[in-house]
Amino acid sequence: MSTTRLLLLGVVRIFQPAYGYQLRRELLTWNVQEWANINPGSIYTGLRTLAKHGYLQELEEGPGQRPGRTSYKLTADGDTEYFTLLREMLWTVDGFHPDRMQAALSFLWSLRRDEVLAALEARIVQLEQRNKAQPFSERQILEDPATPNHVVEMLRIVDARDRGELEWTRSFRDRIADGSYAFAGEPADWTPYPGMITLWGEIPSPPAD
Template sequence: MSTTRLLLLGVVRIFQPAYGYQLRRELLTWDVQQWANINPGSIYTGLRTLAKHGYLQELEEGDRPGRTSYKLTADGETEYFTLLRELLWNVDSFHPDRMQAALSFLWSLRRDEVLAALEARIVKLEQQQKAEPFAERQVLEDPGTPNHVVEMFRIVDARATGELEWTRAFHQRVTDGAYSFAGEPADWQPYPGMVTHWGEIPNPPTN
């Protein structure tokens, strides 16, 4: 749910105000149906749910009756950054889609925060590596647990090991100045007609 909510809020934030079909089309180019398990048809339902909870504002287009566009409310802006930081700072090896969603919007945070979060993730992943052999031993020593269960721990550990290697390399690239983050000149050119917050330092939401 956190992944879906961040993706919907984030894509609205990029294009706002934007209508549902535009947002659905954009998310499908990200292949969210593959890695985030988002049913394309549920995108419209998700947008309406976020509006119902006060995170999005629905705007009726005067020249197109019945056509609704969306933009973030102040609460939606707060929720966007809360979710982004939650998914960035916390490691969940059983849900790799959460970090992938956070990667989609890292540019809206400052570089120093991204570096700090990556350093924290490295520590947590290293801790998981240290703990994994003892989890295996517990399974193997428990006569009531089938031995094949240990492979569930091993596949999670393999993913975490790969993520640890990537995180260290990504941290070094960001340290060396790769990519653009909030408050920095953009390192790419948005396509014509794209409304984006790229390069802006986020201001605290106001009511």
Template structure:
């Protein structure tokens, strides 16, 4: 749920105020149905749920509650929740939830470069620790007569994912440290194509 919440809060933050159908259309261009385990039909429900909990404010036009006629903005609590979830996804390694880092990558530009570098360094340490512990976890499985043999492969595939992420994180850290990409408080390196939303040309500063 936290991954979905971060994704919805983040996309509202980019385009606010934005209509539900606009947000749904944008998220579908990100292929969230494939990597974030989000049913496109549940996006409207998720937006209304966030509004119910005080993270979004609904700005309705006309009579009724048609999802496409309702626009959304983050509340103060929504802004706080957004950064809290983003930092949790960035600073925490969970090999069984790769979607968390996928979502964090979608919104890293809303953090400052020094924090992103520090978080990546923390992730490298966490992943190195997991690699160091893996042989002992394997030994425990092999020595436990009550654990089926195939469980060992479940551990190994998880370790392989962690090893791949470790290699990528080291490389990504090098790119960020060398000045690639743009982050909060910096001029944007990427510009949207003519005719697309001008919101993509602005990187808002995070709150102090």
């Protein structure tokens, strides 16, 4: 649910004010139905839920509007929630939910370069620690007569993902440190949607203590 929430808030933030069908169409070009397990039909429901919770503002077109003609934009609470979720997914490794980092990658440009680098360093440490703990987690399963031995393969597939992510994170960190890509407060390094240009120049507040 948190992945879906970040994706919806993030795409509204880019295109606001935007109609539900426009947001749905954009997210489907990102193939979210494949890697984020989002049912395309649930996007409208998700937008309405976020509006109900005060994260989005619904902008009505007036009497007689057709279904799907409600447009959305972020509220102040929605903007805060967006950065909270983005930072949570960027700074925290979750081996059982790789879609969270995938979602964070979609919006890293809205953070400053130094924060992204610090978060990647933190992820590297977490992944290294998980790798060191792996043999002991396996031993615990194999030595427990009440646990089927094949359960160890569930740990091993997560460990394989972790090791692959560790290699990628180190390379990604190095590319960013060398100046690749563009982040908040920097000139865009590609031609973004017009509404993103203003956002690119905004410097987000640092995370709360």
